[in-house]
Every structure is written in C-alpha cells, then in structure tokens.
Amino acid sequence: xxxxxxILDAAEQIMLEEGYAGVTTRRVAARADVNxxxxxxxxxxxxxxxTELFRRxxxxxxxxxxxxxxxxQPLWALWDMMQDPSHSALxxxxxxxxxxxxxxxxxxxxxxxxxxxxQEEAITRILEERGAASDTWPPLALILFLSSVxxxxxxxxxxxxxxxxxQMTAVVEDHLxxxxxxxxxxxPR
Amino acid sequence: xxxxxxILDAAEQIMLEEGYAGVTTRRVAARADVNxxxxxxxxxxxxxxxTELFRRxxxxxxxxxxxxxxxxQPLWALWDMMQDPSHSALxxxxxxxxxxxxxxxxxxxxxxxxxxxxQEEAITRILEERGAASDTWPPLALILFLSSVxxxxxxxxxxxxxxxxxQMTAVVEDHLxxxxxxxxxxxPR
DNA sequence: GTCTATACCGAGATAGAC
DNA sequence: GTCTATCTCGGTATAGAC
Numbered sequence: 001x002x003x004x005x006x007i008l009d010a011a012e013q014i015m016l017e018e019g020y021a022g023v024t025t026r027r028v029a030a031r032a033d034v035n036x037x038x039x040x041x042x043x044x045x046x047x048x049x050x051t052e053l054f055r056r057x058x059x060x061x062x063x064x065x066x067x068x069x070x071x072x073q074p075l076w077a078l079w080d081m082m083q084d085p086s087h088s089a090l091x092x093x094x095x096x097x098x099x100x101x102x103x104x105x106x107x108x109x110x111x112x113x114x115x116x117x118x119q120e121e122a123i124t125r126i127l128e129e130r131g132a133a134s135d136t137w138p139p140l141a142l143i144l145f146l147s148s149v150x151x152x153x154x155x156x157x158x159x160x161x162x163x164x165x166x167q168m169t170a171v172v173e174d175h176l177x178x179x180x181x182x183x184x185x186x187x188p189r
Numbered sequence: 190x191x192x193x194x195x196i197l198d199a200a201e202q203i204m205l206e207e208g209y210a211g212v213t214t215r216r217v218a219a220r221a222d223v224n225x226x227x228x229x230x231x232x233x234x235x236x237x238x239x240t241e242l243f244r245r246x247x248x249x250x251x252x253x254x255x256x257x258x259x260x261x262q263p264l265w266a267l268w269d270m271m272q273d274p275s276h277s278a279l280x281x282x283x284x285x286x287x288x289x290x291x292x293x294x295x296x297x298x299x300x301x302x303x304x305x306x307x308q309e310e311a312i313t314r315i316l317e318e319r320g321a322a323s324d325t326w327p328p329l330a331l332i333l334f335l336s337s338v339x340x341x342x343x344x345x346x347x348x349x350x351x352x353x354x355x356q357m358t359a360v361v362e363d364h365l366x367x368x369x370x371x372x373x374x375x376x377p378r
Numbered sequence: 379g380t381c382t383a384t385a386c387c388g389a390g391a392t393a394g395a396c
Numbered sequence: 397g398t399c400t401a402t403c404t405c406g407g408t409a410t411a412g413a414c
Contacts, residue, residue, distance in 0.1 A: 109349060
C-alpha cells in the first residue's frame, strides 16, 4: 500500500500547488517517483483517483471538526478551523473540479450533507445549553453564516484582496462572543 | 468585429456549460463557426481570450450593479442581483481559473477592488441617509456579508444542497428589512 | 505489483497561401 | 481577415513482459 499512498500524496500536493488541472497521471507518477502504469493499476481512471483523494481528506476534516465541536468553546474552535487555509484549499479545488466532473459532484454533495448534519446537531445542542435561543440566529443560519464568510474571505485572500476583512471578522467574532463569551484560547498563527 | 464577438460568445457559452477547461481554441472556433486560426489572430494566446472575456462580463456587471445601487431600495436590489445564478456562474468559473493562471489573477483582483470601492461608497451613503448607523453593521461588513452568503448559497445550490438555506436567507432578509423596510418590488423568479 | 512500449487523441501555436 | 497545413507536446489509456 505504500505506492498507493505515495500516489495520493503526490496528487494532493500537485492539486494544492497548481490546481486540479495539473493533476495528470504522468505528473502524479513522476512526483510520487512511481511508474505511470501504477496510477491506473491502483485507481483505474482519473475520476477514481480524485474520488479517493477527496474521501481521504474529508475523513480527516470530519475527525478534526468533531474534535473542535467537542472542545470547551466549540464555536470559536469551529471558526478557527474554518479560517485555516490548509483546511479549505483542497475543498475549494474540489468544488471547482466538480463543476465539470459529474462523478465528483455526488461524492462532494454526500459529504457536505454529512458535515452539515453533524454541525447542526452539535450547534443546536450548544445553543440550548447556553440558553441563547432567543436573541441569536437559528443553528443552521449560524453554521451557514460562518461557512460562507470564512470561505469568502479565504478566497479573497488568495487574490490578495483584504478590503473590509477586518470589519467582517469583527462582526463575526462579536457574534461568537455574545454566545460563547470571550475566547479563551488564542487564535492560531 | 463580428468574428471577434462570435468567438467571445462561444467561449462564454462553453465556459458556462462545461467549465473553463472546456474552453480550447479548437472548440471555441467550432462553436463560433469560425476557423481555428481566427482565435489566435484576434486574441493572441488563450490567456488574452480569457482576460478579454472577463472584462466584457465585468463591465456588464458593473453597469448592472450601478443600476441596482441607484434604485429605490438599493440593498434589496443588490441582494437580488447577487442571488442571480447567471450573474455569478461566470465569476465563479473565473475564480477557479485564476487559481492556476497567474495572468488572470491580476485582472480579477483589480476588478474586485473596483467593485468593492463602488459598493462601499454607495452603501455608506445609503446607511447615512437612513440614519441607520447605530444598530447596524459597518458598510464593508454588510457588503461582505451579502457577498459571502449569496456566493455560498449559489455554490451549494449547484450541488443540489439546500439544508438551512431558508433559515440563512430569512436572517439576511430580516437584516435588510431593518435597514430598508419591507421590500417593495417582488423578488425575481 | 511493477515496468516498458505504444496507440491515440486533442491541446496550443505558427507559417504561409489566398 | 481568413483558411489550410503542420509541428510539437502532453494528456488518457491499454497490452503484455517480467
């Protein structure tokens, strides 16, 4: 299984550095220091490689998210996680890829629903525990709010645009503060 | 200039239907019913075609946005516009493209800044006129809020995901209502 | 499981006749 | 401005020896 993992690692690196269009059998094989035929032997056609790579990443993210949601300040932890570029970079690339590759769409859609359900369940519980039901947003709106904003800011940052980012971040964090209080762990980086 | 426009139209169609990866000189030429050489004659290399296509779309969007911002309920109009799939589809495709094509990045970044500046100026004025300065968000935060959410919802819709979309939309529209009052023109479609 | 060889295609791009 | 011909490269994919 070492070859298999090497191929997935290589594909992931290339995808991050140059986008999904750069992920070709020839280049993946070269990067993994493996024969080109191996890619086909282990993964069949390219779509299967992408699918497998996505699953591997989703599983990792899923565990990471569960961890965040189980932490003392789950919303702050979730927010930190969503703002981590390394977390979203691959996801965004897969979203772009899925626009043209039908085989990928289903995998992403299923995975997203799975995440959304876990998030909803957790946030509902969190809001109830804190008795913050009245003056705050419904759980799903809160989730989509955090997801939307983090994704958008990351996207703009990759273009070196940052106009208004401070103001937007301040609004989000103000919202989190009203629910979970002052953040008790320092933000990453 | 008819050939030139035909090429741009063809490129735009293909980009929308199959993504930027489908936009090749050969296919564009075929779709435009034009010789392949014409693409090179009129646009030089592919990056120039993409750049030109982006500019054409951005100009159209710019005018459309200015119109929205000059309407009786500018925020509602802006929100409606942002939620229009035909408006964002091309943009999203260009964002994906720009992740790998350095030549495109600059064009998009410049254009985005231009939009953001126009939006900020307009929203600031609107909020001041309505004296809504105290209990609402700063202009840039409001813009980024609307941009983020609309983009995210559209992206998910293209995957046929809609969990929580109603709740999120309700929150946004509630926000708009507090600033501009009840919407007086019916939402499109 | 691994490697070589190879078929085949469609991509970008250019030269040059008309 | 238009069209044909053509070059080169790198992509996907398979067959078959080891």
